[in-house]
Amino acid sequence: MKLPVKMTINGQTQSHEVEPRLLLVHYIREVVGLTGTHVGCDTSQCGACTILMNGVAVKSCTFFAVQCEDAKITTIEGLAKDGELHPIQQGFWEKHGLQCGFCTPGMILAAWQILDRTPSPTEEQIRHQLEGNLCRCTGYHNIVKAIQWAAENMATAKK
Amino acid sequence: MATVQSDRLFGKSIKRREDPRFVTGRGTYVDDVKLPGTTYAAFVRSPHAHARIRTIDTAEAKRHPGVVAVFTGADMTGVNSLPCGWDLRQSKNIPGVVQDLAMVPHMPLTSDVARHVGDPVAVVIADSRDAATDAAEKVKVDWEVLPSVTATDKATAPGAARVHDAAPDNIAFKWELGGGDVDGAFKKADVVVKKRIVNQRLVANAMEPRACLARFDEATGELTLWVTSQNPHVHRLLMCAFVLGIPEHKVRVIAPDVGGGFGSKIFLYNEEVVCSWATRQLKRPVRWTSTRREAYLTDAHGRDHVTDAELALAKDGTMLGLRVKTTANLGAYLSTFAPAVPTFLYGTLLNGVYQIGAINCQVTGVFTNTTAVDAYRGAGRPEACYVLERIVEAGARALKMDVAEIRKKNFIPKFSGAFQTLVAVSYDSGDYGAALDKLLQMFDYKKFRAEQEAARKQGRLLGIGFSTYIEACSIAPSKVVGALGAGAGLYESGKVRVHPTGMVSVYTGSHSHGQGHETTFAQLVADELQIPIEQVEIIHGDTGQIPFGMGTYGSRSASVGGTAILMSINKIKEKGKRIAAHLLEASPKDIDYVNGSFQVKGVPDKAVPFGAVSLTAYVPHNYPDGLEPGLEETSFYDPSNFCFPFGAHACVVEVERDTGAVKLLRYLAVDDVGNVINPMIVDGMVHGGIAQGIGQALWEGAVYDVQSGQLMTGTMSDYALPKADLLPMYETGRTVTPTPVNPLGIKGAGETGTIAATPCVVNAVVDALAGLGVDHIEAMPLTTERVWQTIQAATAKR
Numbered sequence: 001m002k003l004p005v006k007m008t009i010n011g012q013t014q015s016h017e018v019e020p021r022l023l024l025v026h027y028i029r030e031v032v033g034l035t036g037t038h039v040g041c042d043t044s045q046c047g048a049c050t051i052l053m054n055g056v057a058v059k060s061c062t063f064f065a066v067q068c069e070d071a072k073i074t075t076i077e078g079l080a081k082d083g084e085l086h087p088i089q090q091g092f093w094e095k096h097g098l099q100c101g102f103c104t105p106g107m108i109l110a111a112w113q114i115l116d117r118t119p120s121p122t123e124e125q126i127r128h129q130l131e132g133n134l135c136r137c138t139g140y141h142n143i144v145k146a147i148q149w150a151a152e153n154m155a156t157a158k159k
Numbered sequence: 160m161a162t163v164q165s166d167r168l169f170g171k172s173i174k175r176r177e178d179p180r181f182v183t184g185r186g187t188y189v190d191d192v193k194l195p196g197t198t199y200a201a202f203v204r205s206p207h208a209h210a211r212i213r214t215i216d217t218a219e220a221k222r223h224p225g226v227v228a229v230f231t232g233a234d235m236t237g238v239n240s241l242p243c244g245w246d247l248r249q250s251k252n253i254p255g256v257v258q259d260l261a262m263v264p265h266m267p268l269t270s271d272v273a274r275h276v277g278d279p280v281a282v283v284i285a286d287s288r289d290a291a292t293d294a295a296e297k298v299k300v301d302w303e304v305l306p307s308v309t310a311t312d313k314a315t316a317p318g319a320a321r322v323h324d325a326a327p328d329n330i331a332f333k334w335e336l337g338g339g340d341v342d343g344a345f346k347k348a349d350v351v352v353k354k355r356i357v358n359q360r361l362v363a364n365a366m367e368p369r370a371c372l373a374r375f376d377e378a379t380g381e382l383t384l385w386v387t388s389q390n391p392h393v394h395r396l397l398m399c400a401f402v403l404g405i406p407e408h409k410v411r412v413i414a415p416d417v418g419g420g421f422g423s424k425i426f427l428y429n430e431e432v433v434c435s436w437a438t439r440q441l442k443r444p445v446r447w448t449s450t451r452r453e454a455y456l457t458d459a460h461g462r463d464h465v466t467d468a469e470l471a472l473a474k475d476g477t478m479l480g481l482r483v484k485t486t487a488n489l490g491a492y493l494s495t496f497a498p499a500v501p502t503f504l505y506g507t508l509l510n511g512v513y514q515i516g517a518i519n520c521q522v523t524g525v526f527t528n529t530t531a532v533d534a535y536r537g538a539g540r541p542e543a544c545y546v547l548e549r550i551v552e553a554g555a556r557a558l559k560m561d562v563a564e565i566r567k568k569n570f571i572p573k574f575s576g577a578f579q580t581l582v583a584v585s586y587d588s589g590d591y592g593a594a595l596d597k598l599l600q601m602f603d604y605k606k607f608r609a610e611q612e613a614a615r616k617q618g619r620l621l622g623i624g625f626s627t628y629i630e631a632c633s634i635a636p637s638k639v640v641g642a643l644g645a646g647a648g649l650y651e652s653g654k655v656r657v658h659p660t661g662m663v664s665v666y667t668g669s670h671s672h673g674q675g676h677e678t679t680f681a682q683l684v685a686d687e688l689q690i691p692i693e694q695v696e697i698i699h700g701d702t703g704q705i706p707f708g709m710g711t712y713g714s715r716s717a718s719v720g721g722t723a724i725l726m727s728i729n730k731i732k733e734k735g736k737r738i739a740a741h742l743l744e745a746s747p748k749d750i751d752y753v754n755g756s757f758q759v760k761g762v763p764d765k766a767v768p769f770g771a772v773s774l775t776a777y778v779p780h781n782y783p784d785g786l787e788p789g790l791e792e793t794s795f796y797d798p799s800n801f802c803f804p805f806g807a808h809a810c811v812v813e814v815e816r817d818t819g820a821v822k823l824l825r826y827l828a829v830d831d832v833g834n835v836i837n838p839m840i841v842d843g844m845v846h847g848g849i850a851q852g853i854g855q856a857l858w859e860g861a862v863y864d865v866q867s868g869q870l871m872t873g874t875m876s877d878y879a880l881p882k883a884d885l886l887p888m889y890e891t892g893r894t895v896t897p898t899p900v901n902p903l904g905i906k907g908a909g910e911t912g913t914i915a916a917t918p919c920v921v922n923a924v925v926d927a928l929a930g931l932g933v934d935h936i937e938a939m940p941l942t943t944e945r946v947w948q949t950i951q952a953a954t955a956k957r
Contacts, residue, residue: 036184
């Protein structure tokens with residue numbers, strides 16, 4: 001049995017018939033074909049599948065695709081605008097906030113949520129709010145620095 | 160022609176060239192590769208630690224909608240065992256072998272007995288992942304459950320379940336190494352400290368789960384395998400020559416972007432072999448992507464040693480002798496490099512950074528009903544460092560000596576060229592005291608001891624731990640490893656292709672799965688050819704493009720892979736001089752390469768730029784006799800020795816007396832990895848390594864239930880990985896002692912943090928509890944509960 005589902009991903013309308021058990025992350029990766037959103041676990045621990053849904057960072061493995069009718073979704077592919085990296089993406093590049101790159105899309109979108117909630121976060125606030133995203137390469141040091149870099153640059157841009 | 164590079168890039172923290180694709184979600188990992196007509200594999204695995212297969216009934220699964228095929232081991236005729244690439248046998252003259260390695264079979268799908276939870280017995284292949292998974296549940300296996308053994312120190316006990324008929328008492332091998340008069344050293348010792356030191360089992364947990372996609376092209380007879388591999392050529396060789404018996408030149412292995420390895424993606428695994436075999440049967444692409452649960456059950460695990468260590472000391476702290484007896488758990492099967500890890504990567508490092516009078520190391524490798532154990536970041540060297548650094552601090556406590564002082568007293572003095580250890584290897588260069596001195600300065604050690612004393616008076620438990628480590632990397636001299644039982648040499652290849660436009664493609668047998676080769680190797684090439692880095696492209700991870708390669712592990716890419724590239728660049732320059740000499744009507748020996756141009760010595764006006772020589776190489780209209788067209792060179796570099804990075808780490812912890820909770824307050828590291836191409840990248844690797852080492856000390860551990868043999872830590876909810884809010888910022892520094900082994904002076908930097916951090920943190924916790932009478936904690940991780948129990952036991956004694 002398949003059910004219809006329609007949502008907007010990175011500004012484009014997506015409409016498909018899918019099995020009700022299809023997870024949103026698999027919908028994004030396999031049906032829509034956006035492979036920047038990654039799957040690193042099966043218990044919603046790793047955060048590699050983090051996306052933005054209606055302006056909030058969520059783990060896309062925690063939704064069925066059919067639950068997301070009319071949702072507005074941004075994946076990592078939709079964050080850069082007009083060929084310009086988002087300051088968070090730029091921060092990860094500047095501060096070497098990634099090594100293998102697998103956790104990176106989820107980290108960047110989790111960071112988006114952190115800075116949306118707390119535009120000038122302390123190191124402790126960043127670390128606490130990154131708890132839902134695992135990285136095995138960086139030891140988090142440079143991820144924290146990357147988010148701090150983004151916070152400073154986003155603040156400067158607003159002024 | 161582009162501008163000339165004025166500054167050297169070697170030593171500069173330039174931003175990574177691979178990052179734009181990763182931060183925009185445009186990396187291509189194996190599971191991102193899509194092919195039309197792909198089928199999906201789901202494996203049927205043993206739910207038991209040890210069970211005989213009576214029958215397997217696949218009929219219902221085969222009838223499931225969407226199922227293309229179901230195979231069991233019986234279907235895979237002509238397929239051989241997964242090979243173990245390291246052969247410890249006396250008849251092969253392998254040093255130290257006391258009892259031969261039992262070469263037990265490891266079939267891609269087991270047909271007789273399942274030997275660990277997760278052992279695959281059948282595969283279902285279907286049009287969709289869901290159909291494959293659903294049908295896999297319909298495969299009926301009639302199991303005869305057998306008693307199991309999982310604990311390392313119980314494997315050889317009388318009456319323990321036997322894992323393999325070919326290995327009585329579950330002994331895989333016995334091995335011994337050492338030098339000097341050990342018994343004599345212990346006789347004349349003023350103090351002997353003896354401790355049981357357990358190095359628990361770990362799971363690598365690369366963030367990208369293993370995956371493979373195999374496609375057989377019937378028209379050409381070619382098989383392409385995309386696989387999460389740290390060494391695609393090794394995968395191809397093992398699969399073609401040993402398991403499937405298919406022609407190597409018709410097999411292309413591609414390891415595209417790979418999301419971390421840490422050792423776990425070195426090895427040839429069952430699933431890759433099964434998918435490669437199945438695509439040839441079905442003539443359709445076959446994909447498998449591990450779930451995280453499967454990863455815990457099937458990715459090679461790491462560590463798992465139980466060691467009894469004894470250190471003989473003179474009153475003044477001189478280290479007279481070291482005795483180490485280790486039982487190493489190899490799991491249910493011999494993984495690709497398994498026997499080397501607890502022997503030649505372990506025993507050979509027990510000399511550490513110290514002058515020790517005599518050393519004896521005895522290792523027994525054992526089989527158990529657990530997932531196979533093989534190299535995990537550091538591989539053998541963290542285990543050696545852990546034993547040494549724990550027993551050295553235990554010795555200092557017994558003598559009431561300062562833990563920094565006992566180390567300084569015993570350091571091997573500064574040297575360059577060779578220091579012959581008692582455990583076979585010869586170190587390349589070292590200045591161990593300098594690293595510790597720098598660390599103590601960064602730390603302000605004396606001031607901290609005063610603070611610690613003041614805190615203790617207030618009832619707070621502060622502790623400091625050190626570790627001064629050495630590791631062997633830039634793996635490895637083929638002659639040496641061949642003599643030690645390796646089935647292959649461990650050289651590396653580097654091919655440099657100069658295109659007619661002066662663009663340069665570099666093909667390396669090393670593989671980047673986070674290390675940043677596309678940046679660091681390009682820095683090297685741009686410097687050497689004195690051209691802009693934009694003209695250089697680094698290609699890795701494809702046996703179809705790269706001549707051969709041994710891949711990336713053992714911190715070998717920059718030192719071994721980089722040197723191979725350098726050799727090819729030198730050849731390019733030599734040929735370039737001949738081309739330039741022809742263009743300038745001079746003799747090749749009168750040509751220099753200066754600022755990106757070939758010029759007549761001392762005559763800057765008579766010069767041709769690199770780009771003009773590149774073009775001429777491909778448009779050789781009036782070439783002299785004997786000069787071949789083209790500008791492309793390949794080199795294979797085989798190092799003459801290992802390289803031995805070293806360093807000193809320290810950390811500060813606070814233990815909450817009432818709960819046993821450990822908080823890490825500071826972490827400091829001084830590493831000496833020789834010359835450094837990109838300090839930012841090296842620092843990043845140090846950070847990540849430290850986090851993994853801290854993870855082992857405080858949180859991580861694979862736990863099997865003793866009764867059932869079930870893996871109790873089989874998900875990310877149960878296996879505690881380090882998280883951002885548990886870790887501090889790391890304070891890092893460096894000393895630089897170039898290696899004389901390779902022309903780049905690079906030692907290797909991928910594993911240092913993991914090796915040093917674990918004993919450092921455990922030493923700090925023991926130090927925090929020293930005031931309560933604690934002088935040792937046997938097992939890790941130092942969870943809140945374990946520390947609380949330790950505090951309770953210590954206070955009860957008083």
